Amino acid sequence: MTDDSLLRDEAAPDSPEAGLADAIDEILETATTLLLERGDAAVEDGQLDPVFRAHVVGILTEAWTRLAGLRDYGHLQAPATMDLGLMQATADVLLSQGLHPAQPLVSANLLFETALPVFADRLPVPTVTVALVLHSSVFGRFVPGALAYAETLRTQLSGVQRVSELRLARQLRETVLPSLAGDDAALVDAIAWDLERPAPAGFPDALMDYAAHELAGAAPVEVTEIGTRGAVSAPAAAELHAIAVEAIRNARRHARASRIDVVVLWRPSTLVLTVTDDGTGAAAPLEELAATTFGVASMRQRAALVHARIRFETHETGTTVTLTCPTTAGAETDREANTDARA
Template sequence: MHPSRPAFWVSPVLCAAVLVAGVYAALVGLGTTHLPLLVGGLVALVVLDLAEFRRYPVRTPKPVAAGLLALRAVLYVGVAYVDGSGLARLLLLLLPFTAYFAFGRTVAVVLGAACLAVAVVSTPDWYAHVEQVSDLVMFTVGLVLTIATAAVAVRERDGRIRLQESHRTVAELSAAAERARVARDLHDDLGHHLTAIVVQLEKAAAFHDHEPAVAKTAVLDAERSARRALNDVRASVRSLRSFDLLTALDDLAGDDVVLVVSGSPDGHDTGALHALYRAAQEGITNARRHAAATRIEVRVELDAEGAKLTVSDDGRGMGTAAEGFGLLGMRERVALAGGRVDLAGTSPGTRLTVTIPGPA
């Protein structure tokens, strides 16, 4: 049975109880029991339940549920008519119980009241017999319990549906976040190295005729940048579980970068350290590519209160150009780490500041 179908066992259990009581009544001669008809009616009810649950494992559409409810009512009355034990009228409890799943509490309560009225009308002079009064009281209690059980089952079913929807939403958000992370990594890794390659190749082209040695050195630097790009791509494909910020910054810094680090990365979240590294990478790339800077300083401060990165240069400043994908990705990455990004123009140059609070 589909796990999303709540309380599917109630109807088969009641049918089994009626069958046992009917067989016993037929064996001892209690009342008039037409055993073949009783068994056939109960089997029909169970098959009907199984067919509905298989076709509609979570919720039966209202038009279909109304037709099945009417068919069940006919079968319940027929089974009660051929049962000599009198227990078959308990099957009427299944009418409000089943109706609750498709139509809600109001319809279930109305049907429960109707079933109680039928039970009272079909028991003449019930008030004059203690046994019949007791039976009606128990029938009323059974109605209350079945409606309450249906209410709990419906809440459980709706809760499962909401939980499944939440799981789907989380999966979609996770996939979107992963796509954004991959996009940031591609831009930060490949963008940085490709920029260096372009700069070196432009330098080689400019000095090719006048200073071949300088041009050759630029080509070799471009080759090294290409190899670094390849290594970074391979490293990104692997799921890195450790990250050494200081080593990564040393590899990132070149001859035109002054690196100053104070404090220790121990105790800081790996995601925060990655965010700092990516911010440094983006700041250095922008300073080299757009600001025409001759001096770049990267300062990292790590302490118990948090982590702070400052990238400053002596280039031509920010100007009025809009922020590109690199800065957008950096802001997203730092925001995910709980930090903030400040970008300001200086005289001369630009200063990028990233601040990430320490772990709680």
């Protein structure tokens, strides 16, 4: 008997509520079998994780209620989509299960495909309407939870990375720096200072603070901000800062640059960040070096995480890294345009 058996006990035999209880039983049984075959962490000893089960029952109940009540489907936005508490609770469950960030979305698709024929058979509503409402309820719950989960993992990874950086900086100062002198000592001291920098607090202010610090023997950095300052998401701000710092480090350590210029150009819907140095340039196009050069590969990966485009230009008189990233205003404009198109 399912946890939702009270629906059946309190409802008339032919009522929508009784039909829902039977539908949930069938969907849970089929979904459990498929998840078990897949080796999904949501199933243990042949039983669905209780929290996951309650989550699924809530999703199915929401979709069934909307369909049985023949309510206005309008924007088809599930009410729980922006429930921050539910998002974090889902993230905590996924974290405890040690899932890959993409696995919740795979499970959501499995649930949708399992529930669709069951709902369509039991409800006097066109199948396409069942599909629309069910899709809204399933992915309106799973996607925000999956995003919160990915953000939780990113935060944990950042914490681990920070601890590693501080440990390395301490080892450099305590064991390497005392044995060096001159330019070598200056370089190691600069690296240690770089590693000890606190996490950036706001973009581009943190980048300006970073650039304002003069390091002995290191090329100075000039930051110019152009346009009306917009806003980028917190994850994008962190990655933008990291990419700019990596480009500055590369120019200082490898290109023997005497000057580095950073331009932050705000446009209505995008931010364009360029880092230009007057160093020696690379021996080959940086895109070709990405497979063997960790710094370049890291910048490309970071850009991809926040849906930004990155371009490298290098020649004998210097290198330019150009990054184009959507701003929050641009993302909002895109959403409004999509809403208007659907309307």
